[in-house]
Amino acid sequence: MSDNVAPASKPVKTTGLHIGDPAPGVKKVDPIIIADGVKRTFGGLTAVDVAHVEIPRGAITALIGPNGAGKTTFFNLLTGFDKPDEGKWEFDGRSLAHVPAYRVARMGLIRTFQLTKALGLLTVLDNMKLGAKQQTGENLFRSVLPFLWRKQEEEIEEKAKEILTRFKLDAKQEDYAASLSGGQRKLLEMARALMSDPTLVMLDEPMAGVNPALTQSLLDHILDLKSQGMTVLFVEHDMHMVRHIADWVIVMAEGKIVAEGDPHEVMQDPAVIDAYLGAHHDTDLGDSDDEHVTAMKELIDDEQ
Amino acid sequence: MIDFLAILGNAAQQLISPTTAAYALAALGLAIHFGYTGLLNFGQAGFMALGAYGFAISTLSFGFPVWASVLVGIAASIVFALILGIPTLRLRADYLAIVTIAAAEILRLIFTTNTFDEVTGSASGLQGYKGGIAALNPIPDGTYGFGPFTYNAYDWWIRILGWTVVILAAIFTWLLMRSPWGRVIKGIREDEDAVRALGKNVYSYKMQSLILGGVFGTLAGMIFILPRAVVPANYQTSLTFFIYAILLLGGAATILGPIVGAMIFWVLLSFFSGFVSRAVEAGWFPFMSPVQAGQLTFILVGVGIMLLVVFRPQGIFGNKKELAFVR
Numbered sequence: 001m002s003d004n005v006a007p008a009s010k011p012v013k014t015t016g017l018h019i020g021d022p023a024p025g026v027k028k029v030d031p032i033i034i035a036d037g038v039k040r041t042f043g044g045l046t047a048v049d050v051a052h053v054e055i056p057r058g059a060i061t062a063l064i065g066p067n068g069a070g071k072t073t074f075f076n077l078l079t080g081f082d083k084p085d086e087g088k089w090e091f092d093g094r095s096l097a098h099v100p101a102y103r104v105a106r107m108g109l110i111r112t113f114q115l116t117k118a119l120g121l122l123t124v125l126d127n128m129k130l131g132a133k134q135q136t137g138e139n140l141f142r143s144v145l146p147f148l149w150r151k152q153e154e155e156i157e158e159k160a161k162e163i164l165t166r167f168k169l170d171a172k173q174e175d176y177a178a179s180l181s182g183g184q185r186k187l188l189e190m191a192r193a194l195m196s197d198p199t200l201v202m203l204d205e206p207m208a209g210v211n212p213a214l215t216q217s218l219l220d221h222i223l224d225l226k227s228q229g230m231t232v233l234f235v236e237h238d239m240h241m242v243r244h245i246a247d248w249v250i251v252m253a254e255g256k257i258v259a260e261g262d263p264h265e266v267m268q269d270p271a272v273i274d275a276y277l278g279a280h281h282d283t284d285l286g287d288s289d290d291e292h293v294t295a296m297k298e299l300i301d302d303e304q
Numbered sequence: 305m306i307d308f309l310a311i312l313g314n315a316a317q318q319l320i321s322p323t324t325a326a327y328a329l330a331a332l333g334l335a336i337h338f339g340y341t342g343l344l345n346f347g348q349a350g351f352m353a354l355g356a357y358g359f360a361i362s363t364l365s366f367g368f369p370v371w372a373s374v375l376v377g378i379a380a381s382i383v384f385a386l387i388l389g390i391p392t393l394r395l396r397a398d399y400l401a402i403v404t405i406a407a408a409e410i411l412r413l414i415f416t417t418n419t420f421d422e423v424t425g426s427a428s429g430l431q432g433y434k435g436g437i438a439a440l441n442p443i444p445d446g447t448y449g450f451g452p453f454t455y456n457a458y459d460w461w462i463r464i465l466g467w468t469v470v471i472l473a474a475i476f477t478w479l480l481m482r483s484p485w486g487r488v489i490k491g492i493r494e495d496e497d498a499v500r501a502l503g504k505n506v507y508s509y510k511m512q513s514l515i516l517g518g519v520f521g522t523l524a525g526m527i528f529i530l531p532r533a534v535v536p537a538n539y540q541t542s543l544t545f546f547i548y549a550i551l552l553l554g555g556a557a558t559i560l561g562p563i564v565g566a567m568i569f570w571v572l573l574s575f576f577s578g579f580v581s582r583a584v585e586a587g588w589f590p591f592m593s594p595v596q597a598g599q600l601t602f603i604l605v606g607v608g609i610m611l612l613v614v615f616r617p618q619g620i621f622g623n624k625k626e627l628a629f630v631r
Contacts, residue, residue, distance in 0.1 A: 081497070105503035117498035119491045121626050129484070130491050131502050137484030138504070140512050144479040153484065176625065189498075196503060 011223050014247040015262070017056040022261035025052035032057040032200055032231050033078065038087035040073055047073045048084070049255045055200075060222065060232040062242045062263070065252035066276055071235045072114060074252065075204055079111045080104040092199065106133065108199035114208060114235075118185040120178030124169060127177050127188060128160035129153075131195030160195060167191045167221065183214040190221060201225055203234035207241055219245055239299050243267075251275060267299050306586055311578035313452035318570035320453065325466035326352075326528035327570065331550040331562030332473055333520030338548075339556035340481060341513040342493035344401035347388065348547050350408025351518045353539040354380045355525025357415055357424065360534045363433040365423055370436040374526065381522035384411075385515040393510045405541060416536040429535035437462070437530060462530040469527060470563060473520055478559045489513055490557075549609050555619030557626075564620060572608065577601040 019027040031054035040048040048070040055061050063071050076082035078089065080101035088097050091109055105111075119127050135156070136142050137149030164170040167187045172180065177188060186206060193201055206218055223245055225232050236242050242249060242263055249266045251259040253275035259266050266272055318324055330348055337345040358377030362368040368376065388407055392400045415424045424430070441461040449455055455463070480486050488509055491499040496506045528538075550569045554561025577598065583589060584597040592600070618624055 079501070081500075100505075101500045102503050102505045105501055110503075111501050113498070113501070117495045117501075119494035119498060121494055122487070122490055126487055126490075130487055130499065130504075133503055135484045138488055140480075140485055140516070143483035143485035144476060146479070146483065149484060192502070 011245055014056075014059040014226075017059055017248055018260075022259075022265065024257040024260055026054070026260055028054040028056045030057045031055060033089065033091050033233075035078070035089035036087060038074075038077055038084050038089055040070075040077055040082065040084045046255050048077060050074065050087070050257055053250065053257055053260075055231070055233055055250075056248055057231050058226070058229065059247040060226050060234070060245055061248045061250060062246035063233060063235045063250050063252060064237070064239075064242055065258075068254075069252040069275075070255040071252055072204060073255075075111065075202060075235060078104075079109060079202065081111075105196070108197070109202065110193040110196055110198035110200070111202040112186075112189045112193055112204055112206065114204040116182065116185040116189050118177040118180060118188050121176055123174055124164065124177050124180070124188060125157070125160055125173040127192055128164060128173075128195055129156050131192040132156045132159070133196045156195075163191050163194055168217070181211075183210040183218075186210055186218065187214070187221070190218075194225075198230060200231045200233065203232065205235050205237065207236060207238050215241070239267075243299065273300070306579070306582045311575060311582065314578050315571045315575040316452045318574045319567050320463055320467065321570065322462045322466040322527055322531050324566050324570045325463070325470050326524040327547060327550055328524075328563040328566035329466075329470050329473055329527065330521045330524035330547045331554070331566055332470070332477060332559070333517035333524065334547055334551050335556060335558065335562050336477060336489075336513055336517035336520065338551065339558070339561075340486065340493060341489050341510060341517075342397060343393075343510060343514060343517075344397050345404050345514070345517065346401050346541070346544055347404030347406075347408035348517075348521045349539045349541060349543040350404070350411045351381050351384065351521030352525030352528060352543065353408070353411050353415060353536070354384055355522035356529045356534045356539075357430075358522070359526045360430040360433040360529065361423055363436060364430060370440065373433075373436070374523075377522050377526055378519055381518045382515050385511070385518040389511045389514045393507055393514070405544070408539070408544065409541065412536055412539045415539070424536075425534070427536060429533050431533040433534075434458075434530065437465070459531070462527075466527040466530065469523055473523070474559050474563060481559070485509075549605070552619055553609070553612055555622030557623075558619065558621040561619050561621040568620075569605075573601065573605060576604050580604075 017028055019029060033053075033055040035050055035053050037052070038048060038050045039046065063074070065071050073082065077084050078096070080096065080099055080103070083098070088095060090096055091104070091107060094107065096104060119130070122130070135149065136152055137146075142148050161170060161173065164173055167190070169184065169188060169191065172184070177185065180188060186209075190201075190203070190206065203222070206222065207215060210218060219241060222232055222234070246263045249261060249263045250257055251266060251269070251272050258271040258275050259269040261269065330352055333351070334345060334348050337343040355377040358380040359373045362373035362376040363370075384407070388400070388403055392403045414420070416427050418426045420426070438458055438461070441457055443457040443461055445457050447454060447456050448460055481489075488499060488504050491504075492506055492509055500506045546569070550565040551562055553569060554563070554565025580597045580600050581594060584592055584594055589597070612619075618626065
């Protein structure tokens with residue numbers, strides 16, 4: 001387990017994920033999610049219009065794109081929190097169309113939220129226990145007979161404590177989740193997701209609002225998920241992080257997938273540069289101090 | 305001079321009165337809805353009315369035995385909960401509040417209207433349904449007790465019956481809330497999307513909670529009519545608000561809160577109304593008529609609740625720590 005090691009330790013990248021040249025909608029060797037013609041409109045606005053995309057299994061895939069590109073909407077569609085107007089998509093060979101969110105989660109596709117959803121007035125330990133699947137005591141009638149679920153509860157508690165120790169939250173387990181800091185809540189949400197032994201973890205901006213001191217530990221935890229055999233799909237704005245840990249990058253702009261590829265190569269793709277900087281970014285229009293523009297410029301400079 | 309002993313005696317009687325038991329049980333149902341699940345049910349009076357009318361009508365119009373009449377009331381409240389819950393539980397919490405308050409009023413008006421006079425007795429209500437309960441009374445005839453707590457056999461029987469149901473319901477709720485089921489319910493109160501993302505069928509849990517709290521309300525409605533007649537005017541929205549007052553007094557997400565809250569509420573109400581009416585008789589408030597004095601009691605209760613919310617917002621049994629994190 002890589003534990004707060006200096007960022008110098010380069011994570012091992014998974015390669016050889018795709019078949020043929022990297023292009024939007026490229027076939028993957030072993031896809032875990034396949035989406036076809038998924039479209040979602042809000043009135044006249046087309047938020048998501050994805051012709052075809054495959055998410056590779058056992059790798060860390062980053063979903064990037066400028067604000068308003070439809071990344072979070074796409075996340076919501078994949079996890080059943082929103083319904084598309086048309087299209088079909090499947091997870092592990094099972095269709096996810098019209099499957100409610102809780103059932104998607106039971107299939108092993110667990111997500112976190114951009115705005116952290118720690119359950120404030122539950123203790124950290126209760127937050128964790130809630131994540132466990134198939135609990136006997138969650139049935140109304142069986143719940144009043146503690147002898148039916150006590151043993152399972154002990155196993156869940158043991159597992160929860162183990163994961164909490166890994167995330168360095170074990171000292172906080174009896175506190176209300178509301179008393180945690182923003183970064184600790186992100187950690188708790190990720191730890192809670194692990195309680196159900198997911199096959200695919202979808203993280204919506206795991207780094208947003210996290211103090212830089214915690215960033216490294218969060219990064220290590222995400223890499224850890226991969227080493228435990230899970231697939232990770234995450235939305236992120238922090239380009240350094242994307243380049244550092246992602247094996248594959250999918251770029252969205254205006255609801256469409258405009259580029260896909262290896263994190264180092266995808267940044268050179270003219271479509272990506274256009275998406276972030278606009279097609280006429282070479283023409284001088286005066287100062288532009290947009291965050292992404294600076295970030296992208298930095299990255300392009302880095303690469304050259 | 306005012307007979308304070310009589311006032312205190314009357315107030316003390318409220319401690320174990322069946323009415324207090326009924327309010328405690330209804331408040332416990334509301335604790336499940338509001339305190340634990342976060343469902344804003346403003347129609348608890350409707351659930352109580354269903355219990356009262358379900359029991360009385362089954363007995364009077366259909367001649368059902370006691371157990372069948374109780375089951376009819378419970379079944380009616382389950383159907384009512386389903387009708388309320390199916391369209392609204394998928395929506396935001398405030399929709400349930402609007403629908404429940406309206407549905408409870410609709411029920412009350414149906415029971416009041418002359419159209420169904422033969423079955424419901426319209427505005428004058430129903431009576432004469434207590435024979436079955438009285439026949440089950442194991443206590444021999446006579447008068448028992450001491451001091452203010454001196455009652456005949458039937459009065460003791462309905463007190464024992466009412467409080468037994470309250471205690472059983474409290475134990476059941478306590479078992480539930482410390483179980484994984486209770487954990488899911490409390491998680492839904494905090495953030496239902498997060499719970500959904502963990503693979504729990506939130507809609508089903510909210511429905512279970514609505515039905516369970518509603519059934520408690522229905523049983524409360526049955527206890528409520530044992531010492532009196534069924535009168536539709538008893539089931540106005542103010543009944544729901546009194547139950548909310550009791551719940552907030554005791555602590556919303558507690559088991560003992562609603563029970564002790566109901567006791568305090570009724571003892572204080574009885575004390576104030578006894579005191580004010582006798583004080584008016586004795587000429588202490590020369591500017592006030594006896595009718596106005598009756599209203600003054602409720603003004604005092606209102607002030608009491610306001611003070612409580614300001615100075616002890618978590619209620620008597622509530623956890624102060626929780627409030628530190630309320631947004």
